[in-house]
Amino acid sequence: MPVTTTRPSDRPAAQDFATVFARLKPHMGALDVFLRNQLAAFEPEIREMADYCIDTSGKRIRPALVFLSGWSGDGTASTDLVRVAAVVELVHLATLVHDDIMDEANMRRSRQTASRQYGPEAAVLLGDALFAHALHLASQFPTTEVCLEVSNSTRKVCAGEIVQTLRRGTTNITRQDYFRVIDLKTAELFRLSCFLGSKLAGFPLAFVEDSSRFGRHLGIAYQIYDDLADFFGQEKSIGKTLGTDLVSGKVTLPLLALLDRLPAEERAGLVDEILGRRQPDLPGRLRQMGEHGIFAAVGEEVESELLKAEAALVPHGGLPPVPLLRQLCDTLRYRVGNLRP
Numbered sequence: 001m002p003v004t005t006t007r008p009s010d011r012p013a014a015q016d017f018a019t020v021f022a023r024l025k026p027h028m029g030a031l032d033v034f035l036r037n038q039l040a041a042f043e044p045e046i047r048e049m050a051d052y053c054i055d056t057s058g059k060r061i062r063p064a065l066v067f068l069s070g071w072s073g074d075g076t077a078s079t080d081l082v083r084v085a086a087v088v089e090l091v092h093l094a095t096l097v098h099d100d101i102m103d104e105a106n107m108r109r110s111r112q113t114a115s116r117q118y119g120p121e122a123a124v125l126l127g128d129a130l131f132a133h134a135l136h137l138a139s140q141f142p143t144t145e146v147c148l149e150v151s152n153s154t155r156k157v158c159a160g161e162i163v164q165t166l167r168r169g170t171t172n173i174t175r176q177d178y179f180r181v182i183d184l185k186t187a188e189l190f191r192l193s194c195f196l197g198s199k200l201a202g203f204p205l206a207f208v209e210d211s212s213r214f215g216r217h218l219g220i221a222y223q224i225y226d227d228l229a230d231f232f233g234q235e236k237s238i239g240k241t242l243g244t245d246l247v248s249g250k251v252t253l254p255l256l257a258l259l260d261r262l263p264a265e266e267r268a269g270l271v272d273e274i275l276g277r278r279q280p281d282l283p284g285r286l287r288q289m290g291e292h293g294i295f296a297a298v299g300e301e302v303e304s305e306l307l308k309a310e311a312a313l314v315p316h317g318g319l320p321p322v323p324l325l326r327q328l329c330d331t332l333r334y335r336v337g338n339l340r341p
Contacts, residue, residue: 017059020331023324027067027077027085028060034086041133049118049126053093058109061222062088065193068328069211070201073320080200083137084146088193090134091154095161095185097127102165103244146196153192160184169249171259171271178253182223183216190219198321207319213312214325218332221305225336227252228298231286232339243282249274254289254298261292290341299336306332 021028035054042050063085070081099105100113101120107113115123131154138147164181167173194215198208230245231254245252251259251274259267266288273280289295306329313322 030077030082062193066197068324069194069197071321084196087134087137094127094130156184156188173251186223187216187219190215207316210312214309217305217309221302246280
């Protein structure tokens with residue numbers, strides 16, 4: 001299976017996320033206003049720190065999934081969708097703060113991470129504060145379902161991060177382990193975003209369930225892409241520190257694929273780097289990835305998940321959100337293609 005597939009003739013050309021999300025400008029504007037207004041709820045001593053995390057430079061894929069899965073065709077953003085988009089974004093921001101502490105990353109969204117800016121001790125508590133406020137907002141819906149779903153998903157995301165952390169610096173990881181972790185830590189919030197967006201927009205239960213499936217597979221595909229970008233991306237365009245997975249001993253799919261393909265002696269050297277026994281040789285590993293076709297192999301995994309995501313939407317072709325959600329799959333294909341060495 002190739003890394004990219006032929007796009008159906010009735011689908012618009014794939015573009016970057018910023019272009020695809022242009023139709024969401026009113027929605028994102030309303031979200032920005034809502035998030036900025038939330039700063040007053042934080043204690044004055046940490047308000048500046050919260051403001052540092054709540055910026056407008058990120059892709060905001062999860063809020064976009066809320067808006068797109070709840071799309072009614074009129075281009076307006078309902079109050080409920082804006083509020084729940086803020087909830088998922090705050091949960092996501094909290095996970096990023098914690099991720100950067102554990103990865104010892106210096107850059108996020110083309111500037112210093114919160115950990116670098118304020119120190120890891122303060123940053124970990126800042127992440128907790130963002131989590132707490134997300135749940136506070138979720139509790140304000142008239143139904144308890146939103147808060148229940150958000151709290152369950154937050155727990156799953158944290159569980160995924162915990163499992164991944166405990167497995168750092170070890171090569172005793174299978175493909176099944178890897179997919180389980182990314183299903184929890186990344187795909188769960190994608191799934192939640194689509195579930196809440198379609199649910200609060202009043203779509204039929206069948207679409208709510210299938211849009212959730214779409215979100216899950218898109219989330220898995222996105223995390224595999226992100227892991228690929230850690231090796232094949234450009235720091236300036238990606239906007240974050242690259243090579244952190246190998247440096248931190250995090251075994252992702254590109255490293256798993258390389259471990260499977262290396263001869264025994266070279267494999268032992270890579271294992272030593274993952275275990276922290278020797279300094280990571282990122283240029284050398286990139287060369288080996290090129291020699292062993294790692295980019296193509298991992299790209300096929302992205303495509304497999306995108307096909308599953310698109311299949312979930314097939315029964316609902318007449319609903320307004322479907323063509324917009326499908327376009328996200330083409331957009332991710334475009335981004336993978338841009339990474340190609």
